[in-house]
Amino acid sequence: MQTNLADFIKDTPEGKEADAILRACVHCGFCTATCPTYQLLGDELDGPRGRIYLMKQVLEGKPATAKTQLHLDRCLTCRNCETTCPSGVQYGRLVDIGRKIVEDQVPRSPADRALRTALKEGLPRQWVFGPAMKAGQLVRGFLPAALKNKVPKRQAAGIWPRREHARKMLLLDGCVQPTMSPNINAATARVLDALGVQLIVAPRAGCCGAIRHHLNDHDAARDDMRRNIDAWWPHVEAGAEAIVMTASGCGATVKEYGHLLEQDAAYAAKARRISELTLDLSEVMPAFEAELLDKLRGKAVDKRVAWHPPCTLQHGQKIRGNVEGLLRAIGVDVQLCADSHLCCGSAGTYSVLQPALSYALRDQKLANLNATDAEMIVSANIGCITHLQSGTATPVGHWIELVDQALG
Structure with missing residues (x-):
C-alpha cells in the first residue's frame, strides 16, 4: 500500500511504525473472512481492510469524523485478522495509533465521555473496583439484567499456600x-x-x-x-x-x-x-507435566469440557494447543467448538461500550460451545469467563481450576 503521511505524524515514532504497517497491507481481504464484526454487519468499514483505509486517510491528513470513530470503536481488537493475514500486518498496533489520533480530533458526547472516564478511572483501581463489585454482589438478585451480567456470584478463593520454595x-x-x-x-x-x-x-x-x-x-x-x-x-x-x-x-x-x-x-x-x-x-505448566502426572497418578479428571481460547491467547500471544494438551494429559475430555477462532464479544470494556454487538457474539459463541455437550466451559481470561457465564447455566471457569481440583 502506498502512503503519504501528513507532517503532524510522519516523523514521529508512531508515524514511522504506522507507515511500515500500512505498506505491508496488500488489500487482499483475507482478514474480512475472520473478522467478527464484519461477519455480523457485512460492512467493509467494519472489517480490518476498511478500517485500515479509514486510518490511512486520517494519517495522511484527512480530518477524522464521527463515522471514522464509530467504525474504529466497533473493532474488538481481537487480532484474528493478524492470524489470517498472509502479509503479517500488525493491525493491533495500527489501530492503537489510529484510535488515539481520532480520539484527539473527534469530540465524544458527554454521556460517552463520562462512561469511558468511569471505566478507565474505576476499573484499574482495585481499591475502587473491589468494594463496588462486592456491594454489587450483595444485591445481585435485585440488579437489572444489564448490570447483573457484569456482576458474577461471589466466589471463595480457598487457601493461599505459605510454604517457602527456592x-x-x-x-x-x-x-x-x-x-x-x-x-x-x-x-x-x-x-x-x-x-x-x-x-x-x-x-x-x-x-x-x-x-x-x-x-x-x-x-x-x-x-x-x-x-x-x-x-x-x-x-x-x-x-x-x-x-x-x-x-x-x-x-x-x-x-x-x-x-x-x-x-x-x-x-x-x-x-x-x-x-x-x-x-x-x-x-x-508444560515444563511440569511429567511431575504433575506423577502427582495425579490414579486421580485423573473424568470430565468433558469445552475449551474457549481467548483472542488474547490465540491471536495476541500466538499460543495454541498448550491448554488442550495439558488437560488431555490429566484425563480431561477437551472439546473445541465450531469457529473456536472467533471472539466471544467480551474484549475488555467492549461489552460495556458496544453491548449489542458484544451479546450477539456471545450468543453465537455459546451456541457453539453448548453444542459440544460439555459439562463445563473453561477459558484463560477473566473477561471471557464472566461474559460467557452471563449467558449460560453451564459452569464457566479457568482451566487451572480443573488442575487444582485434581490435585485436591
Whole structure:
C-alpha cells in the first residue's frame, strides 16, 4: 500500500511504525473472512481492510469524523485478522495509533465521555473496583439484567499456600480478577506450590495498563506499566524465574511493555526484560507435566469440557494447543467448538461500550460451545469467563481450576 503521511505524524515514532504497517497491507481481504464484526454487519468499514483505509486517510491528513470513530470503536481488537493475514500486518498496533489520533480530533458526547472516564478511572483501581463489585454482589438478585451480567456470584478463593520454595515466580494479581474470581490466582498458587514453585504477588503492582491503553489514554497506561516495572524489579533482580499471567489479556499487554516503553530512556531496558520474563500460565505448566502426572497418578479428571481460547491467547500471544494438551494429559475430555477462532464479544470494556454487538457474539459463541455437550466451559481470561457465564447455566471457569481440583 502506498502512503503519504501528513507532517503532524510522519516523523514521529508512531508515524514511522504506522507507515511500515500500512505498506505491508496488500488489500487482499483475507482478514474480512475472520473478522467478527464484519461477519455480523457485512460492512467493509467494519472489517480490518476498511478500517485500515479509514486510518490511512486520517494519517495522511484527512480530518477524522464521527463515522471514522464509530467504525474504529466497533473493532474488538481481537487480532484474528493478524492470524489470517498472509502479509503479517500488525493491525493491533495500527489501530492503537489510529484510535488515539481520532480520539484527539473527534469530540465524544458527554454521556460517552463520562462512561469511558468511569471505566478507565474505576476499573484499574482495585481499591475502587473491589468494594463496588462486592456491594454489587450483595444485591445481585435485585440488579437489572444489564448490570447483573457484569456482576458474577461471589466466589471463595480457598487457601493461599505459605510454604517457602527456592524456585520463585511473580504473579500479576490484576485489577478486576481478585474480586470477580479470586480462586483463579489462588488455584494457580496451590498448583505451583505442589510443584515446588512459590508465587509472589508484588504489593504495588496493579492494572497491567490494558484498560487505559485501549481506551486511548496512552500516557496513563504507560504510568501503569512503569508502576508495575518498579514493583517487580527488585524481585527480578533477586532471581524470579518468570512473571506468570493467569489472564491472557494482561499477558498480551505486558509482553508489549518493551515496545510500548521503547522511547522511555529510563524504562526501555527494564521494560524489555519484563516482557521477556512474562509467560502465560499455559506456557509455564508444560515444563511440569511429567511431575504433575506423577502427582495425579490414579486421580485423573473424568470430565468433558469445552475449551474457549481467548483472542488474547490465540491471536495476541500466538499460543495454541498448550491448554488442550495439558488437560488431555490429566484425563480431561477437551472439546473445541465450531469457529473456536472467533471472539466471544467480551474484549475488555467492549461489552460495556458496544453491548449489542458484544451479546450477539456471545450468543453465537455459546451456541457453539453448548453444542459440544460439555459439562463445563473453561477459558484463560477473566473477561471471557464472566461474559460467557452471563449467558449460560453451564459452569464457566479457568482451566487451572480443573488442575487444582485434581490435585485436591
